[in-house]
Amino acid sequence: MTEPSRKIDTAVIEDNIVRMIFDASFRLLPEVEDAFSRIRDCEKSEAARMTMDIIIENSRIARERQLPLCQDCGSVSVFIELGHSVCLSGAPLPEAVDRAVATAYERFYLRKSIVGDPLERINTGTNTPAFLHVDIVPGDRLKMSVYLKGGGSENMTALKMFRPTDPAESVIDFIEESVVAAGPNPCPPLFLGIGIGGTADAAMLNSRKAVLRGVGTAHPNPYYADLERRILERVNDTGVGPLGFGGAGTVAAVFIKEAPAHIASLPVALNLNCHSLRYRTVEL
Amino acid sequence: MSAQWQTLDLPAAQDAIRAMRPGDMFRLNGVIYTARDKAHQRLAGMASRGERIPVDLRGQFVYFVGPSPAPPGRVIGSAGPTTSSRMDPFARVMLELGVTGFIGKGRRSAGTRALLKEFGAVYFSSFGGAGAYLSERITSSEIVAFDDLGPEAIYRLTVKDFPVIVVNDTAGGDLYESALRK
Numbered sequence: 001m002t003e004p005s006r007k008i009d010t011a012v013i014e015d016n017i018v019r020m021i022f023d024a025s026f027r028l029l030p031e032v033e034d035a036f037s038r039i040r041d042c043e044k045s046e047a048a049r050m051t052m053d054i055i056i057e058n059s060r061i062a063r064e065r066q067l068p069l070c071q072d073c074g075s076v077s078v079f080i081e082l083g084h085s086v087c088l089s090g091a092p093l094p095e096a097v098d099r100a101v102a103t104a105y106e107r108f109y110l111r112k113s114i115v116g117d118p119l120e121r122i123n124t125g126t127n128t129p130a131f132l133h134v135d136i137v138p139g140d141r142l143k144m145s146v147y148l149k150g151g152g153s154e155n156m157t158a159l160k161m162f163r164p165t166d167p168a169e170s171v172i173d174f175i176e177e178s179v180v181a182a183g184p185n186p187c188p189p190l191f192l193g194i195g196i197g198g199t200a201d202a203a204m205l206n207s208r209k210a211v212l213r214g215v216g217t218a219h220p221n222p223y224y225a226d227l228e229r230r231i232l233e234r235v236n237d238t239g240v241g242p243l244g245f246g247g248a249g250t251v252a253a254v255f256i257k258e259a260p261a262h263i264a265s266l267p268v269a270l271n272l273n274c275h276s277l278r279y280r281t282v283e284l
Numbered sequence: 285m286s287a288q289w290q291t292l293d294l295p296a297a298q299d300a301i302r303a304m305r306p307g308d309m310f311r312l313n314g315v316i317y318t319a320r321d322k323a324h325q326r327l328a329g330m331a332s333r334g335e336r337i338p339v340d341l342r343g344q345f346v347y348f349v350g351p352s353p354a355p356p357g358r359v360i361g362s363a364g365p366t367t368s369s370r371m372d373p374f375a376r377v378m379l380e381l382g383v384t385g386f387i388g389k390g391r392r393s394a395g396t397r398a399l400l401k402e403f404g405a406v407y408f409s410s411f412g413g414a415g416a417y418l419s420e421r422i423t424s425s426e427i428v429a430f431d432d433l434g435p436e437a438i439y440r441l442t443v444k445d446f447p448v449i450v451v452n453d454t455a456g457g458d459l460y461e462s463a464l465r466k
Contacts, residue, residue: 054447069362069415070415071352109352110352111361123434151367240464243412245459
């Protein structure tokens with residue numbers, strides 16, 4: 001028995017990526033802005049409130065003047081969940097994705113920050129290649145997220161291989177230590193993506209995907225929802241605060257994505273997203 | 285730290301720099317020079333070979349930034365600070381070239397903090413991730429060296445009411461350390 005296939009032209013994917021890069025680069029998601037307003041109103045120090053005011057004002061200026069939210073317009077990760085009965089037509093997918101990125105970064109005056117070889121370090125001049133991840137899933141839908149991230153927060157990324165017998169409390173300690181060690185560098189208030197379990201690479205990838213669940217959503221599993229809440233409380237008691245100048249708003253939200261693991265392994269990966277959280281998702 | 289803005293016209297006098305303390309907030313007016321990773325590397329190379337430095341940095345403030353391209357009709361694109369710790373290996377050579385203030389974001393190494401003390405210079409943080417906001421406070425921009433480096437070239441910027449906070453002063457103080465709960 002064969003399921004009927006559904007055709008999607010990669011030109012449609014390309015157009016959507018260009019549009020999503022535009023939206024992500026110039027417009028903070030309303031739920032992100034709401035999170036900032038709440039942090040602002042909770043801060044006791046005048047300096048922390050002033051810092052949040054500047055971050056909120058930055059968002060307004062970016063939208064109205066069409067200036068990028070941050071001069072580090074990021075590397076582009078594209079996450080695609082591709083239904084197994086979808087048949088792609090047109091240009092090969094990686095080519096369509098890179099063409100979309102090159103078009104968007106040129107057309108919208110975004111900074112191109114990708115070097116072709118990591119040691120030779122010559123700028124490709126197009127912000128390509130994009131970092132493309134495709135998961136084949138059941139069905140005939142295509143779900144796609146475009147995620148932009150700057151280098152300052154990326155450089156604070158952490159991975160720790162725990163003992164399988166280590167308690168969840170030690171995971172919380174590790175997250176707290178990593179956030180304090182990163183301090184002002186990743187531009188708090190942060191959105192923490194945490195990959196727990198899997199292999200080391202799977203944990204790392206999950207830490208990147210975790211935030212795509214959506215700001216303002218709770219983890220569907222009550223155990224992990226509670227763990228997210230405990231981590232949030234702990235890191236916001238450190239005093240790092242907005243941009244590291246001190247305060248309660250160190251982390252705006254925590255997102256855990258867990259995965260099955262080897263009996264010997266408990267990898268925990270931490271992706272620190274800066275306050276300029278830039279992503280968009282579309283379903284085709 | 286209290287949120288009280290002071291105005292500082294550039295170049296800043298040495299006694300004004302020495303009077304600064306962590307948490308002091310300034311709105312800068314005047315000229316600042318940009319430099320990030322590659323410009324620092326090149327300046328350090330030129331200095332070590334005894335070559336002529338293409339820009340006079342004596343008494344100047346250096347801003348760690350790689351702006352996004354200027355859209356039509358604008359002086360500059362988005363222009364917020366980049367992470368300063370990457371410039372730590374070049375702190376000594378920049379101070380020897382006469383820089384009296386650095387503007388970036390994030391922590392400096394113990395070595396850099398000691399050098400700031402030794403040379404009587406300060407390190408300010410501006411507002412990381414507020415590149416659009418800060419772009420509005422830059423009134424002119426021109427490339428003065430290393431044109432080929434694009435966003436990593438050295439620009440001379442004129443700023444108006446450009447907000448910065450003192451992180452490391454000439455006495456060894458550190459705003460980020462004092463913010464943390466012990």
